[in-house]
Amino acid sequence: MKSKVRFSLGKKLTAMIVILSVALSLVSIAVSYRIFSTTMNNYYTQLGTNLVRTLASQLDPTDLDRYFETQEMDDSYYQTQNFIRDMVENNNVEYLYVVRPNGDGVTFLFDSDMDLDAGGTYSDGGYCALGTFTGLGGEFAANLDNLLAGRPVDPIIQHDPSYGWLMTAMTPVLHEDGTMAGYVMADISMNDVMNTQQTFLLALGTLLVALTVIFIALFLTILRRKVIKPIDQLTQATGAFIQNNQDELATGTALVNVPDIKTGDEVELLANSFRKMEEDMISYIRSFMEITAEKERIGAELNVATQIQADMLPRIFPAFPERAEFDIYASMTPAKEVGGDFYDFFLVDEDHLALVIADVSGKGVPAALFMVITKTLLKNSAQTGLSPKDVLQKVNNQLCENNEAEMFVTVWLGIYEISTGKLIAANAGHEYPAIYRAEDNTFTLLKDKHGFVLAGMENSRYREYELQLNPGDTIFVYTDGVAEATNINEVLYGTDRMLDALNRNPGGSPTQLLQLVGEDITAFVNEAPQFDDITMLALKVRGESGTSQKLQVEPTLESQPLVCDFLEALLSRYQVPEKVIFQVNVAADEIFSNIAQYSGATTASVGCEIIGNRIIIRFLDDGIPYDPTDHPDPDVTLPVQDRSIGGLGIYMVKNSMDRMTYEHANGFNSLTLEKTW
Amino acid sequence: MDINKSVEGKTLTIALTGRLDTTTAPQLEAELRDSLAGINSLVLDFKALEYLSSAGLRVILTAQKTMNRQGTMVIRNVNETIMEVFEVTGFSDILTIE
Numbered sequence: 124m125k126s127k128v129r130f131s132l133g134k135k136l137t138a139m140i141v142i143l144s145v146a147l148s149l150v151s152i153a154v155s156y157r158i159f160s161t162t163m164n165n166y167y168t169q170l171g172t173n174l175v176r177t178l179a180s181q182l183d184p185t186d187l188d189r190y191f192e193t194q195e196m197d198d199s200y201y202q203t204q205n206f207i208r209d210m211v212e213n214n215n216v217e218y219l220y221v222v223r224p225n226g227d228g229v230t231f232l233f234d235s236d237m238d239l240d241a242g243g244t245y246s247d248g249g250y251c252a253l254g255t256f257t258g259l260g261g262e263f264a265a266n267l268d269n270l271l272a273g274r275p276v277d278p279i280i281q282h283d284p285s286y287g288w289l290m291t292a293m294t295p296v297l298h299e300d301g302t303m304a305g306y307v308m309a310d311i312s313m314n315d316v317m318n319t320q321q322t323f324l325l326a327l328g329t330l331l332v333a334l335t336v337i338f339i340a341l342f343l344t345i346l347r348r349k350v351i352k353p354i355d356q357l358t359q360a361t362g363a364f365i366q367n368n369q370d371e372l373a374t375g376t377a378l379v380n381v382p383d384i385k386t387g388d389e390v391e392l393l394a395n396s397f398r399k400m401e402e403d404m405i406s407y408i409r410s411f412m413e414i415t416a417e418k419e420r421i422g423a424e425l426n427v428a429t430q431i432q433a434d435m436l437p438r439i440f441p442a443f444p445e446r447a448e449f450d451i452y453a454s455m456t457p458a459k460e461v462g463g464d465f466y467d468f469f470l471v472d473e474d475h476l477a478l479v480i481a482d483v484s485g486k487g488v489p490a491a492l493f494m495v496i497t498k499t500l501l502k503n504s505a506q507t508g509l510s511p512k513d514v515l516q517k518v519n520n521q522l523c524e525n526n527e528a529e530m531f532v533t534v535w536l537g538i539y540e541i542s543t544g545k546l547i548a549a550n551a552g553h554e555y556p557a558i559y560r561a562e563d564n565t566f567t568l569l570k571d572k573h574g575f576v577l578a579g580m581e582n583s584r585y586r587e588y589e590l591q592l593n594p595g596d597t598i599f600v601y602t603d604g605v606a607e608a609t610n611i612n613e614v615l616y617g618t619d620r621m622l623d624a625l626n627r628n629p630g631g632s633p634t635q636l637l638q639l640v641g642e643d644i645t646a647f648v649n650e651a652p653q654f655d656d657i658t659m660l661a662l663k664v665r666g667e668s669g670t671s672q673k674l675q676v677e678p679t680l681e682s683q684p685l686v687c688d689f690l691e692a693l694l695s696r697y698q699v700p701e702k703v704i705f706q707v708n709v710a711a712d713e714i715f716s717n718i719a720q721y722s723g724a725t726t727a728s729v730g731c732e733i734i735g736n737r738i739i740i741r742f743l744d745d746g747i748p749y750d751p752t753d754h755p756d757p758d759v760t761l762p763v764q765d766r767s768i769g770g771l772g773i774y775m776v777k778n779s780m781d782r783m784t785y786e787h788a789n790g791f792n793s794l795t796l797e798k799t800w
Numbered sequence: 801m802d803i804n805k806s807v808e809g810k811t812l813t814i815a816l817t818g819r820l821d822t823t824t825a826p827q828l829e830a831e832l833r834d835s836l837a838g839i840n841s842l843v844l845d846f847k848a849l850e851y852l853s854s855a856g857l858r859v860i861l862t863a864q865k866t867m868n869r870q871g872t873m874v875i876r877n878v879n880e881t882i883m884e885v886f887e888v889t890g891f892s893d894i895l896t897i898e
Contacts, residue, residue, distance in 0.1 A: 705851040705881045712853040716822035759890025772854030
């Protein structure tokens with residue numbers, strides 16, 4: 124990949140060199156010209172000055188006065204004239220003449236060209252005879268006052284239309300009293316000098332331009348070879364390194380592509396740095412890929428662990444469809460990684476339901492492992508029939524053994540007696556439960572007595588308390604993931620908001636309540652990530668007051684009338700239609716006689732709940748597992764002699780009831796009948 | 801359950817009061833076992849019978865099978881609940897109900 128740059132390094136440097144060269148050339152030309160012309164001028168000035176001084180020393184000022192006044196050329200005049208002509212011939216001078224400044228001009232006294240031709244005037248370029256007057260121009264006019272006063276005047280160089288460049292050197296001829304008698308002037312042609320100067324300038328300029336061009340060419344060649352080309356190579360190599368090597372980089376087989384640059388300067392250092400960088404990049408990407416692969420593997424395993432952990436919690440709802448006495452629902456919304464929250468519920472026996480909600484300190488795999496241990500120990504202990512207090516004490520001591528990781532777990536454990544509505548609970552450092560009382564129609568926190576967390580300290584003592592849950596009442600327990608859910612402004616959700624959410628539909632079913640709180644938390648935290656597991660469990664006692672009853676009986680045929688009387692009495696009291704009562708009686712007869720005759724059970728019970736115009740009847744027995752709903756229906760179209768009576772009873776029950784469901788749990792057959800009229 | 805029995809010649813009429821279920825069916829079964837000899841017409845009056853269960857059906861089926869061999873059997877005054885049971889179980893097809 125080579126991208127065009129707006130101002131290349133070559134262009135920039137060339138421009139700088141050109142500017143530098145021009146500046147240097149101008150300075151050197153100016154200095155050289157100055158020195159050259161000064162030297163030349165001095166030479167000619169000296170030449171002219173010597174000449175005029177020599178002539179001036181030979182002239183008698185009084186003679187000059189006489190020539191000026193009389194304009195007579197005597198012998199002495201011709202003698203002087205010859206002398207002047209000899210001087211012109213022997214010296215490199217154009218003209219040599221003597222003038223007398225007067226008025227605003229000069230009057231010629233001698234002129235070296237005297238015998239060249241027959242006369243003329245100065246302005247014609249011809250010979251100026253004695254007494255020729257001419258006005259002054261240029262520098263001469265400017266110096267008229269000096270000339271009239273007889274003061275020395277520096278040589279004047281100026282261009283004359285007739286003679287070209289001339290330098291006029293002059294010196295006054297003075298009387299003894301210092302008054303001016305005339306001026307000796309010599310014209311020296313400066314044309315050669317000027318030509319020489321121009322040639323000099325031309326030669327110097329040409330030389331400098333040629334040198335500049337050669338230098339720039341040389342410089343650019345070196346620049347290109349030693350700087351720009353290597354930099355281009357580096358640019359190309361590094362620019363394409365990632366694009367062209369994606370697969371090789373991924374597999375760790377990529378090779379360094381920086382060319383070997385041996386310029387021995389900073390560019391070589393730069394190339395070496397790039398090479399080192401690519402080497403580092405290759406090895407870094409290789410190890411990065413390895414780490415990523417490892418992370419993916421761990422991530423996949425953690426996902427499985429999370430799934431296994433979630434599968435350990437009872438998650439099928441309704442959990443006890445055959446139990447009309449209560450309704451239970453629980454949920455756990457895990458945070459990103461596996462956590463230590465859990466809930467649990469199970470029947471200790473037919474009349475006791477254990478409820479557990481717990482939160483293991485910390486997160487991740489250690490918390491998950493600790494959760495598994497705690498859950499198992501709690502269930503094992505509770506199922507031996509221990510009271511909540513004793514369960515916690517026992518499990519605490521078990522957890523304290525070998526708890527090198529110093530983990531702990533907060534637990535709320537309740538054991539609910541279904542027949543009486545009595546709840547015995549113990550709290551090991553867990554959140555306060557929320558209680559709904561149907562008579563108040565509101566949820567409030569139950570500030571129960573907390574014991575120390577489990578696994579915190581050996582031989583901790585726990586207290587238990589007793590609550591009476593009446594029909595319609597609900598107990599709601601949760602983990603700190605609810606109370607400590609945090610929004611983006613770091614505000615805690617808190618138990619007040621939780622109670623408000625619950626009280627929006629306090630009489631709702633456990634499913635509705637958990638959904639309500641869950642949605643409220645989601646709305647509250649909004650964008651903020653879920654930090655902790657959110658776990659909730661609610662138990663609601665079903666039934667209008669007093670409609671749920673249960674009869675514990677010996678599973679014998681002698682108990683049959685008791686069962687029928689129990690049901691009939693209850694149903695009659697609630698004005699259940701007679702026909703339904705008969706149907707229920709037939710069903711009870713069929714089911715209970717089966718239990719009494721064939722199950723081998725040692726204990727049995729029948730429970731009945733009336734909700735509006737619906738009855739739920741549940742038979743429990745500890746006999747051999749038998750699912751009557753699984754029994755094939757008899758053929759009711761056979762002729763008399765082929766008929767048998769087997770299976771007819773169950774068939775009748777199926778037909779007269781709306782629903783018949785069977786479950787075998789905790790050693791009990793549980794058969795639930797439902798009928799609506 | 802009360803069993804009220806009356807014999808006129810070879811016709812035996814049995815009126816049942818109460819419930820014919822697992823507990824009471826054996827009484828009826830014993831009664832019929834003792835009384836059906838020489839009877840060619842059996843009438844079961846269910847006027848005062850509240851309901852019957854499969855145990856009762858079994859006794860009725862046995863009686864029907866016996867009477868098929870030695871005469872006829874008629875069931876009278878069947879209430880709605882019991883009629884439903886007969887219909888559901890297909891007994892209405894094999895019994896003579898008046």
